[in-house]
Amino acid sequence: MPFSKSFPKTVDKSPYPRWEEIYLSDEEEKETEKRCRHENIALMKECIEDAKKIFSEKKLKDFQSDVINAAIALFEKRASHSVYWKENKAKEKFDKLFREKD
Secondary structure, three states, X not given: OOOXXXXXXXXXXXXXXXXXXXXXOHHHXXXXXHHHHHHHHHHHHHHHHHHHHHHHHOOOOOOHHHHHHHHHHHHHHHOOOHHHHHHHHHHHHHHHHHHHHO
């Protein structure tokens, strides 16, 4: 099932917005997931380095499992979920589609 997201579009002479459903094509969805994956891998590497620095600065023993657990905690705080990326892509598509029509 393709990813979709609804956005409000203001309509002339109406106080209520009309909701427009935006769908991502399979290609757009796969490209967004790919970009998200690459960003998350880079982010995880950064989190591992940050965890190592924290252990070093605090003079803690840097057992590999402890560093990885700290990195995972950092990653979970920082990481974006693929739905966030897809919603952003849908918003870009919505803005482009309705900016051209207005």
